[in-house]
Amino acid sequence: MLSVHVDLQERSYDILIEAGMLPRLAEILKRRGLPERLLLVSNPRVFELYGSIVMEGLSDGFSVEEILIADGEQHKNLDTASTIYTALIERQADRSCGLIALGGGVTGDIAGFAAATFLRGIPYIQIPTTLLAQVDSSVGGKTGVNHPLGKNLIGAFHQPHLVCIDPQTLSSLPEREYRSGLYEVIKYGLIRDRRFFEFLESSLDALLKRDPKVLQTVIRRCCEIKAEITSQDEREGGLRRILNLGHTFGHALEAATGYKHLTHGEAVGYGMKAAAALSARLGRLSQEHCHRAALLIDGLGERPSAPVPFADLYQSMQQDKKRSRGALRFVILEAIGEAAVVEAPALEDVEKAWVEAVSGD
Ligand SMILES: NC(=O)c1ccc[n+]([C@@H]2O[C@H](COP(=O)([O-])OP(=O)(O)OC[C@H]3O[C@@H](n4cnc5c(N)ncnc54)[C@H](O)[C@@H]3O)[C@@H](O)[C@H]2O)c1
Ligand SMILES: [Zn+2]
Numbered sequence: 001m002l003s004v005h006v007d008l009q010e011r012s013y014d015i016l017i018e019a020g021m022l023p024r025l026a027e028i029l030k031r032r033g034l035p036e037r038l039l040l041v042s043n044p045r046v047f048e049l050y051g052s053i054v055m056e057g058l059s060d061g062f063s064v065e066e067i068l069i070a071d072g073e074q075h076k077n078l079d080t081a082s083t084i085y086t087a088l089i090e091r092q093a094d095r096s097c098g099l100i101a102l103g104g105g106v107t108g109d110i111a112g113f114a115a116a117t118f119l120r121g122i123p124y125i126q127i128p129t130t131l132l133a134q135v136d137s138s139v140g141g142k143t144g145v146n147h148p149l150g151k152n153l154i155g156a157f158h159q160p161h162l163v164c165i166d167p168q169t170l171s172s173l174p175e176r177e178y179r180s181g182l183y184e185v186i187k188y189g190l191i192r193d194r195r196f197f198e199f200l201e202s203s204l205d206a207l208l209k210r211d212p213k214v215l216q217t218v219i220r221r222c223c224e225i226k227a228e229i230t231s232q233d234e235r236e237g238g239l240r241r242i243l244n245l246g247h248t249f250g251h252a253l254e255a256a257t258g259y260k261h262l263t264h265g266e267a268v269g270y271g272m273k274a275a276a277a278l279s280a281r282l283g284r285l286s287q288e289h290c291h292r293a294a295l296l297i298d299g300l301g302e303r304p305s306a307p308v309p310f311a312d313l314y315q316s317m318q319q320d321k322k323r324s325r326g327a328l329r330f331v332i333l334e335a336i337g338e339a340a341v342v343e344a345p346a347l348e349d350v351e352k353a354w355v356e357a358v359s360g361d
Pocket of ligand 1: 043045046049071072073076103104105106107109129130131132133136137138139140141142143152169170171172173174177264
């Protein structure tokens with residue numbers, strides 16, 4: 001079994017990666033002294049697919065009850081968190097219990113938030129089942145829900161006690177969801193690891209076919225990079241910001257298209273192309289590297305078109321600007337594998353980079 005350690009003093013934990021690990025969960029959890037009473041949060045779709053494997057896998061030594069929440073980003077809100085609290089209270093859960101988040105990033109974020117806040121914090125385990133959740137959202141301890149006025153505005157940092165990744169769960173993931181996760185995979189190569197980027201370039205076909213060996217390598221490397229970055233900067237005071245490559249453009253694009261037209265990953269795909277173009281415009285990235293970044297991003301296949309005028313995009317960016325105390329912040333590349341953060345670049349450059357990134361699409 002592959003294991004990646006997230007080093008955060010008393011909040012340290014492991015990320016375990018192995019295809020077919022779910023039936024063996026009891027043995028794995030016992031060795032780590034996890035609570036014997038567990039409440040599993042999932043949605044009907046994922047629970048139908050993997051609920052019984054997980055419940056049976058834990059039956060030897062654990063008591064597990066399920067709490068099902070509605071599927072979809074539109075339900076990632078305080079009402080859903082509240083239904084989890086109600087279920088926990090009705091079932092007389094106490095601080096000796098733990099939660100399990102079984103599902104994609106939405107389930108992980110809400111269940112993590114419930115674990116962070118119920119009785120001022122109980123332990124939780126992540127069992128991510130989308131590629132995005134396996135390489136990104138299940139690691140790092142950011143939990144939260146959306147508010148009608150904006151995404152992820154309410155949340156807490158609460159590190160999981162363990163992350164169990166079974167890449168076999170990806171076999172049932174719809175193609176579009178799978179590809180959406182691959183944009184975040186490319187992000188790790190771009191911001192931190194040129195060799196990994198080159199591996200992705202040469203393994204793209206196998207990756208698109210979900211080759212188990214390639215997938216395992218990819219998930220491990222992404223988790224290592226996220227673990228390394230979040231151990232150095234748990235609360236996003238500096239280094240962790242580079243994980244937002246493509247996200248200033250991407251978030252604005254998602255907002256400007258009403259969160260309906262594109263998945264998060266697809267928006268980040270456009271965003272990373274724009275960020276690479278901006279880096280080249282600012283004289284920080286060579287044309288060759290900019291071109292290679294765009295080629296790999298586009299290699300994932302066609303995305304829905306994004307005909308958003310820059311003025312609309314810029315208006316949506318104001319939300320990010322408020323969050324970073326007035327300055328619009330962009331992660332840029334200095335080479336493939338090296339990222340930096342710039343504040344308030346000339347608007348003309350941002351606009352031209354955007355136009356360049358969406359032209360030809
Ligand atoms: N906490 C963080 O650090 C962090 C980082 C990135 C993203 N996020 C959050 O993650 C969320 C997006 O996560 P997501 O892309 O996983 O979306 P998601 O959780 O909505 O899952 C996508 C869809 O796939 C289904 N699904 C999940 N696993 C499946 C499987 N194995 N087979 C078939 N279907 C399956 C889900 O039920 C859902 O319908 C966003 O809310 C975003 O804000 C959080
Ligand atoms: Zn993202």
